[in-house]
Amino acid sequence: MKRNLLFLSKNLLKMALLLLCVSMVAFFLVSVSPINPLQANVGQTALGSMSPEQIQKLEEYWGVGQPPVERYLAWAGDVLRGDMGTSLIYRQSVASVIGQRLQNSLWLLVIAWALSGTIGFFLGAVAGANRGGIWDRLIKSYSLITASTPAFWLALLLLLFFSVWLKVLPIGLSVPIGMEASAVTLLDRVRHAILPALTLAITGVSSVALHTREKMIDVMESDYALFARARGDSNWRILRRHGLRNVLLPALTLQFASVGEIIGGSVLIEQVFSYPGLGQAAVAAGLGGDVPLLMGVTLVCAGLVFLGNLAANLLYGVVDPRMKGRESP
């Protein structure tokens, strides 16, 4: 019990430190960015027909000319009291904007993450076990191609193929066009999530597959695998008994580390598919100079990535009981 408590508090401290550093870096980047929030949100033309008094009012609202350190301290103080502030663009509390958006994004992310993990692991294992074979070459080239494909471009291709040519999937959004909210079924929502989730999964597969393949090759060339072969074990049996077990651990690490990549990828994908998730809000906040919202999104994403890594740490002990004594104090 005491050990668990220690473990927990140590990790909470780590997370607090991480969030502090992330927020400081993010705030620094925002303050040196060349975006003029008045220009971005009110627009040059609208500013052109305003009186100087009005422009001054708007500058106050958007925090133009306020020293960044002062702004940061004010913001950080509010966050410590549990108030993430009010979004300047949406004019709602940052927490509620993020809440709405996260709901939409979360299941997109979870589907993509699960798909890319399982498919990637499966492909990597097959490729590694058949090194040099036709499957290996196919899987390897597939992974290399998708790894070097920009996600938004792939998204556009899928959009063109499935929505414009075949017309079997919707062109975007998370609900059908013009349909009343009460009439939207779960199936509708699933259909609208297929393309964005698929895009994320396809690009996410490659890194998991390639890493798993490398590790699998190591295992298959190890002494114990050689010994098993000499004993007359079949390839499949070696894979099952030695390969998969030894590959599982690094694959798990990779899978949870990829949470960050999936979130990053979703920012662009959501733009292409007009999907109203966290990524869309992040882009709006970034381009519009909405500092409180951007900081909120950054913190939430950093928190998710940290939790992903923490989950990997916890799962090590479950997957490999030998690590229990060493890993967690």
Add this chain to the structure above:
Amino acid sequence: MGRKRIAACLSFILCLALLAGCGGGTPAGAQTGAKDSVVVVMSPTSEPEAGFDPAYGWGAGEHVHEPLIQSTLTITTADLKIGYDLATSMEASPDGMTWTVTIRDDVRFTDGEPLTAQDVAFTYNTVKSASSVNDFTMLDRAEATDDTTVVFHMTRPYSIWPYTMAIVGIVPEHAYDEAYGQHPIGSGRYILKQWDKGQQVILTANPDYYGEAPMMKQVTILFMEEDAAFAAVKSGQADLSYTAPSYGDQQVEGFSLLSVATVDNRGLNLPAVPRSGDVGNDVTADPAIRQAINLGLNREEMIQNVLNGYGTPAYSVCDKMPWFNEDTVVPYDREKALFLLESAGWKAGSDGIRVKGGVRAAFTILYPTGDSLRQALAADTANQLKTLGIDASIEGVGWDVAYDRAQMDPMVWGWGAHTPMELYNIYHTMEDTGLAQFSPYANAQVDATMDKALRSADLETSYALWQKAQRDGDAGISADLPWVWLVNVEHLYWARDGLTVAEQKLHPHGHGWSIVNNVDRWSWK
């Protein structure tokens, strides 16, 4: 083992097929027999993120438009003069310090409550205190003197107040709170039925509307990026969608390109004073240079090169507005431009670039980075100027420094508002510097005429004064030319064949809600 492997592969393929298959079924068509609904695609920036609340800029801002859900006191007519919506009369006091407006008494909000002058006064006092996008510094307070009369007390004379009244939607005092913008109640042609944030807005016709009943019963507005919007058109899921000139040469079956005239202009500022400190430019300070540029730019050629032909030549910041002076139009005359330069003493040097008194006719044309249209206009202008013997280079700048740099160098700007205030702010001097705000220029006569226009008691008089500021005999803005205007960019839309889009008034700057200003009068053939 081989058989097992094949089985595994087959089942994997089957899974993929199932995954794709569950998307099957009937494609969601926008047009399933319904002939009184329409699906319109706008850019994601058109979504009113802060809600449909006039206090937070709904209807106002960069792209002014009719608020649809709410009624306004006045409206802008097809020729952008002023007509009435709720108002039945309006009058300014001789000193311009009060406006008295009477309103109709038969209007109800969609929750059944009557709309009174108290609601109007409440609305204006609310937007004034929030003042988040639109400028209400000229308003002191609004006051309802009875159920149908509202009096606006001004802080300064403001003859073009009716243009502000045309974009402020009237909200109900009894149903207004912080969250009004999320579920607005108005008295306009449409009711907000649903807003899926970041995706779509669904409007349905107001059955109790006091005016002519809307012909389109349901209007769905989608917010999509340019590529996705085009995909929506190609897959037939939208009826009308914004697009860019670069898509103009595409063919989409069942759709045609709709081009809408605008006052969405692009122009160059030419600093009209010599360089001193961080202000002014020694080349463009010479009136001969500015006149030669205005005469010697072939705007038609620029429109072909840069806009694929979708534009009109621009000669002022307010072409075809009621306050526009047609005498500012100058035909392209290359010979005259060259003659002006020669007689002003700008002689070609050894490299073909003109020199006068040791000053080379060279400057930089700035454009905002990331704006490909303005970049292309800057490049085309630079190419044309080279043939006149003026050496212009181009440079992209961020908006954080653009305003300061433009005090010294010409920059490509975009304007086009439905109010003469734009003309005023571009050419009128500021108190502290004695120069105009965006580009150094000063003309006391122009200042005086525009001030008089703002003080005049009726609009017609003010139109004449705005026109006089632009051209008064041989004087005025268009004689001084502190700015040279290039093009008005036409707004392009894909429209489904069979959809009749009602006649549009000149669109302001930006691709936004203007297109649906009169969506209630659209129809299907």
